[in-house]
Amino acid sequence: QVQLQESGPGLVKPSETLSLTCTVSGGSVRSGSNYWSWIRQPPGKGLEWLGYIYYSGSTNYNPSLKSRVTVSVDTSKNQFSLKLTSVTAADTAVYYCASVKSYGAFDYWGQGALVTVSS
Amino acid sequence: EIVLTQSPGTLSLSPGERATLSCRASQSVGSSYLAWYQQKPGQTPRLLIYAASSRATGIPDRFSGSGSGTDFTLTISRLEPEDFAVYYCQQYGGSPPISFGPGTKVDIK
Numbered sequence: 001q002v003q004l005q006e007s008g009p010g011l012v013k014p015s016e017t018l019s020l021t022c023t024v025s026g027g028s029v030r031s032g033s034n035y036w037s038w039i040r041q042p043p044g045k046g047l048e049w050l051g052y053i054y055y056s057g058s059t060n061y062n063p064s065l066k067s068r069v070t071v072s073v074d075t076s077k078n079q080f081s082l083k084l085t086s087v088t089a090a091d092t093a094v095y096y097c098a099s100v101k102s103y104g105a106f107d108y109w110g111q112g113a114l115v116t117v118s119s
Numbered sequence: 120e121i122v123l124t125q126s127p128g129t130l131s132l133s134p135g136e137r138a139t140l141s142c143r144a145s146q147s148v149g150s151s152y153l154a155w156y157q158q159k160p161g162q163t164p165r166l167l168i169y170a171a172s173s174r175a176t177g178i179p180d181r182f183s184g185s186g187s188g189t190d191f192t193l194t195i196s197r198l199e200p201e202d203f204a205v206y207y208c209q210q211y212g213g214s215p216p217i218s219f220g221p222g223t224k225v226d227i228k
Contacts, residue, residue: 037217047156047164047207049217060216096163104211105154105169112163 002027004097006113012091013119018084022097022110029078030055035100036080038071040093041112048093052100053080087117121146121213123220125206131228138195140223142208147188152211155184155193158222159204167206168193195225203227 008020022036029036037052051061053071061069065084073080084091095113098106122145132138142153151171156164166175168184171191181196195202208220 046221047209047219049209049215049219052217062215062217064215100211100217101169103170104152104217105166105175105209106156106164107166107169107175109163109165 002099002108004099004108004110006095006097006110008113008115010114010116012087012115012117014088014117015086018082018087018091018095018115018117020082020095020097020113020115022080022082024078024080024099027099027108028075029073029080030075033102036071036073037098037100037106038069038082039096039098039106040091041096042090042093050082050084089117091115092117120215121148121210121218123208123210123218125208125220125223127223128221129224129226131226132198133228134198134200136198138193138198138202138225140193140195140206140225142186142191142193142220144189144191144210144213146213148191148210149212151187153184153186153191154209154211155182156207156209157202157204158207164207198225 003025035052038050051071053059068085070083097110099108124143126141153171155168158164172184205222207222
């Protein structure tokens, strides 16, 4: 059973960079059958996909955030990470990491990390 | 850009009733890369259906998915008390590569 766990600061100041890491256990980020993704959910709102990465380093991002989002992978630590630059209050959300199967569905999710953008 | 629209926004039903949720895409979803998720308050979304009609591991058979192209449906044959939640559809492979619908809330009548 694959498990994912987000970690990182719960409070980020406006204009700064949000950084989160997802640690994968029970599976490997080197798995050729998975992509590794970030999704967020503002309080009381719906789900927004941010981006995903393959173990090779190939990435794909949501065009609405593309210029601010970077997803990276560290195969030696079995982790992948999210950086979101120039944050504003609108970036306040629960951030989830998840694995994406080849058929395009998110099968395993982390428990989510609430990140608040505030001075 | 593929935009997913879900209807109704809220569905008020009683336990034991049948629930029919709709997800419509603005363009055809290739190879039926359409999934459904259930999310309860304070919980992580749970994968119910992938590839439009395949149930994920451990999902009861009262949940079924159907459809292709631009019109997809999630059916819950008989609502159990634990099924009252928000349901999201999600597409993969379009532009943007992944997007979610706005959700349908199923609440107790």
